[in-house]
Amino acid sequence: xxxxxxxxxxxxxxxxxxxxxxxxxxxxxxxxxxxxxxxxxxxxxxxxxxxxxxxxxxxxxxxxx
Amino acid sequence: xxxxxxxxxxxxxxxxxxxxxxxxxxxxxxxxxxxxxxxxxxxxxxxxxxxxxxxxxxxxxxxxxxxxxxxxxxxxxxxxxxxxxxxxxxxxxxxxxxxxxxxxxxxxxxxxxxxxxxxxxxxxxxxxxxxxxxxxxxxxxxxxxxxxxxxxxxxxxxxxxxxxxxxxxxxxxxxxxxxxxxxxxxxxxxxxxxxxxxxxxxxxxxxxxxxxxxxxxxxxxxxxxxxxxxxxxxxxxxxxxxxxxxxxxxxxxxxxxxxxxxxxxxxxxxxxxxxxxxxxxxxxxxxxxxxxxxxxxxxxxxxxxxxxxxxxxxxxxxxxxxxxxxxxxxxxxxxxxxxxxxxxxxxxxxxxxxxxxxxxxxxxxxxxxxxxxxxxxxxxxxxxxxxxxxxxxxxxxxxxxxxxxxxxxxxxxxxxxxxxxxxxxxxxx
Numbered sequence: 001x002x003x004x005x006x007x008x009x010x011x012x013x014x015x016x017x018x019x020x021x022x023x024x025x026x027x028x029x030x031x032x033x034x035x036x037x038x039x040x041x042x043x044x045x046x047x048x049x050x051x052x053x054x055x056x057x058x059x060x061x062x063x064x065x
Numbered sequence: 066x067x068x069x070x071x072x073x074x075x076x077x078x079x080x081x082x083x084x085x086x087x088x089x090x091x092x093x094x095x096x097x098x099x100x101x102x103x104x105x106x107x108x109x110x111x112x113x114x115x116x117x118x119x120x121x122x123x124x125x126x127x128x129x130x131x132x133x134x135x136x137x138x139x140x141x142x143x144x145x146x147x148x149x150x151x152x153x154x155x156x157x158x159x160x161x162x163x164x165x166x167x168x169x170x171x172x173x174x175x176x177x178x179x180x181x182x183x184x185x186x187x188x189x190x191x192x193x194x195x196x197x198x199x200x201x202x203x204x205x206x207x208x209x210x211x212x213x214x215x216x217x218x219x220x221x222x223x224x225x226x227x228x229x230x231x232x233x234x235x236x237x238x239x240x241x242x243x244x245x246x247x248x249x250x251x252x253x254x255x256x257x258x259x260x261x262x263x264x265x266x267x268x269x270x271x272x273x274x275x276x277x278x279x280x281x282x283x284x285x286x287x288x289x290x291x292x293x294x295x296x297x298x299x300x301x302x303x304x305x306x307x308x309x310x311x312x313x314x315x316x317x318x319x320x321x322x323x324x325x326x327x328x329x330x331x332x333x334x335x336x337x338x339x340x341x342x343x344x345x346x347x348x349x350x351x352x353x354x355x356x357x358x359x360x361x362x363x364x365x366x367x368x369x370x371x372x373x374x375x376x377x378x379x380x381x382x383x384x385x386x387x388x389x390x391x392x393x394x395x396x397x398x399x400x401x402x403x404x405x406x407x408x409x410x411x412x413x414x415x416x417x418x419x420x421x422x423x424x425x426x427x428x429x430x431x432x433x434x435x436x437x438x439x440x441x442x443x444x445x446x447x448x449x450x451x452x453x454x455x456x457x458x459x460x461x462x463x464x465x466x467x468x469x470x471x472x473x474x475x476x477x478x479x480x481x482x483x484x485x486x487x488x489x490x491x492x493x494x
Contacts, residue, residue, distance in 0.1 A: 024074050025083075027417040029410045030066040031402035038404075042414045044421040049414060 014043035015050045067397035067413070075416050076239045076394050078335040079112030083420045089209035090429050091317060092216045093334050094344055095197070096204045097231045097363035101125055103144035105159060111208055112337040115195070116140050121157040126170030127206050128159065129193040133174070137163040139192070147175050149182070168192045202229055202361025203346070215433040219315070219442045221330055221348045226355055228476065232345040232466045234366040236385060239394045240318065240335040241416070243343065246384060247320040247331070248408030250283045250296045256383050264378055275451050275460045276380075282308070285408045290431060290444060291316035292411060298451065306447035313444055316415065316430045324450025325458030326350045326480060339393040345381070345466050351480050366466045381466035459485065 010030075012022050021028050027042035035056035042049050067075075077084045088111055095108050096117055105118040107130060114130035116139040130138050141162040147155045158169045160176075166187075167176040172194030174187040196207040201222030207213045221227075236243070246252065253276060262272035278298040286293040295311035297303060313321050320331040332344040345366070349355075368375060368385060375389060376382035402410065419429040433439045450457040459482055467473055477486045 024070040025417075025421065027071060027414060028068065029402070029413060031404065031406055031410060033404040040410050040414060042417050044417070047418070047421075 011039040011041060011052050014041060014046060014048065015052055016048040017043060017046035019043050019045040066400055066402065069398050071417075072394070072397045074420065075413060076241050077338055078240070079338065083424060084416070085111060087416070087420045087423045087429055088317060088335060090214065090423060090432060091209070092198070092205040092207050092214075093318075094203045094332055094342075095127070095206040095334070097233070097361065098199050098202050098204055099360045099363050101204055105140050105142050105144075107138065107140035109336045109340075110206060111335055113208060114138075115206070116142070116159065117197075117204065117206075118142075118144055118159050120144055120170060121146070124156070124170050125197045125199060125204055126159060126168075127195040127197045128168060128172055132161045132163065132166060133190050133192050134161065134164060134166050134177075137161060139168070148178075149176055152176065166190075170194065201346070202231060202363075203344070212434075214428070215436065215439045217431065217433050217442055218439050219319075219321075219330070220444055221321075221328055221346060223441055224348060224350065226353070227348040227350045228355055228358055228472070228479065229349070229361045230347050230467075230470050230472055230476075231361060231363040232347070232366045232469060233363065234343050234368060234385070235336065236341045236343050236368070236389060237339065237393060238341060238389050238391065239338055240333045240341040241413075242391050242395045243333045243341055243388050244314070244318065244320075245409045245412060246388060247314045248285060248292055248294060248412045249406070250294060250408070251280055251405050252387070254278065254280055256387060257380050261380075261383065273460055273464070275453070275456050278451060283405075283408065284308075284311075285411045286311075287411065287415060288313075290442075291319075292408070292415065293445065294408065306449045307451065310445055310447040312446040314412065315444065316419070321444050321446050322450075323446060323457075324448055325454030325456070326352065327458040327461060328446065343385075347467060347470075349476050349479060355479065362471050364469055364471055366469055379464050379466070379468060380461065458482075 011028050014021055021041055025044050029040050031038050037054040039052045074083050078088055079085045093110055095110055096106055101117055101119045105116040108115050108117050115127055116130050117127050119125050121144060128139060132139050139159055139161055142159050144157050145160040146157045147167060152175055158167045158175055160167045165178040166174060169175055172192040174190035177187045180186050196213055198205050198216045200216060205216050258277035265272055280296055281299060282297040284295040290313050292314040293311045295308045297308045301307060315321055318333045323329055328348050330346040332346060334342040336342050370376050375386040377386045422429050448454050463485060474486050
């Protein structure tokens, strides 16, 4: 798989306040960790940094039981 | 990956651009003091063409390059005394070589030899002038709005009992990709470690032991001076200075690095969107007092060998080759970042944040307006670099761009590295 993003799944909205990040001032950078696609966002409106993960697989760890 | 419009926002440096508005809030080195004299230097900074000169009284002036008369470059000019009786005894200024108009360091037009003696035309003419200050052997310029902040007195610029020298080169690429290198610790192990070992193997020399160590962990903390970079190398723990102290990227455009009494700044000065003036500002501090320097020497760092190929047989040449071959402005929409690139992402985010601060009317990071906090700005930096400060110094003095310094062998003697004195600077250590 080409790891270059297609565009349809780009993170567009600030996860914190919902502002549109698609304009020139919206900061969205894509990077990869293994098979997971990550985005770091900076919102100039609420001034929040957020990381968003589009995971290849959701994994959970069972606590001791 | 970065959107093209965001790439432009972060890399444009000219007037009227968001990035240019941010960068105009800082003082920028524009020339080594030793190079500034009565013959004007043509310089380009943040996309603006300028001329720099020193009057006979020793003052430094910085004016727009184009003469207000008919736009000839004031680089075709010279420092001269006023010649009219009414201006006798006034300070010297920069006289345009084309028709002799004379300008003071403040941009005022002092004489127009072709106009009648009673003309007041000159009083209505002013060349755009900019603030300049000298510190530590460099001339700094400020092109931004008033009130100008203070010129930060970072420690290396003001320390006593050190020698200094200044290497510099014009690099054909945007400043941001150079800055990203400073938050990319892994490249040290590969570019300066293994690639360098490959080159040394070809020439029969042993690999550097200082630069080939494997990175186990890196971290980046945004703090008051920019981004503090930490690393744990193979054989180290979090108690070693490379992690416990680290060293900073000083926002927006400096890297502070060093060890073993060799401490330096790498300063990336945007000439325009596609060119950067790179300054290597060294201090040499063996401990105790050192003989005073009359001037801080400056030297040009060559980029190409005799075949026109970028030099890459030393640390800084390897960096330069990496930066320049990324393209004039690296196309970040085509990149593929991984988890080892989080420092690069942190820096871009910091630039985006500071651009927004300036747009909102605020001062950006590393703005100083209080004299009491600007006496000496002490920056954190490990002394036992890569686990051994003296080994770092010995490696870098001969295998960094200091190999071109005119005082290299005096510096080696200053540190007592007598076994290296007289050694060919281009010979691998």
